[in-house]
Amino acid sequence: MMHTNFTDTGKLVIDDLWYDLxxxxxxxxNGTSFYYTLGLGGTCRLATFPVGILRPDFLSDASYLxxxxxxxxxxxxxxxxxxxxxxEDVATKRPIRWDFYNEILRQKHVV
Structure with a gap:
């Protein structure tokens, strides 16, 4: 389950992710994703994103606050x-949440 907080509207959205469908x-x-189904009549859709899977060193150019x-x-x-x-959780180093900001929108993603 992931929560997205749209603070510009005050709405909290809960996204349930399912992998059994x-x-x-x-x-x-490299930012390329393929969404596909299996079997006869299966489909495949290509999607590109500006970032790919996070690498272990993805914070190497970040500022520690x-x-x-x-x-x-x-x-x-x-x-x-x-x-x-x-x-990042101090004890486990696991992600706890990400906040994304721009001029219009603030989103909070909770893991």
């Missing part, structure tokens, strides 16, 4: 590309 996703680290508490976790806070704030 027969739709598969193959993602490459210190430790903060969020959603009940003590987190290391990183800023990347002037619009992404990444919250």
């Amino acid at each position: 027969g739709l598969y996703d193959l993602e490459w680290d 210190g430790r903060v508490s969020t959603d009940g976790f003590l987190c290391n806070l990183w800023q990347k590309l002037d619009f992404i704030w990444y919250y």
Whole structure:
């Protein structure tokens, strides 16, 4: 389950992700994804995104902003590309949430 917080409208959206519906996703680290179904009459759709799968060193060019508490976790806070704030659990190094900002919209993605 993922939560998206659209603070410009005050709406919190809950997205449930299901992987048992027969739709598969193959993602490459060059930003290419293939969404496909299997069997007779199967389909394949190509999608491209400006980023691919996160590499282990994806924070190497990010700025460390210190430790903060969020959603009940003590987190290391990183800023990347002037619009992404990444919250990483201090104890486990797992992602807790991402915030994306632009002039119009703030989105919060909770893992």
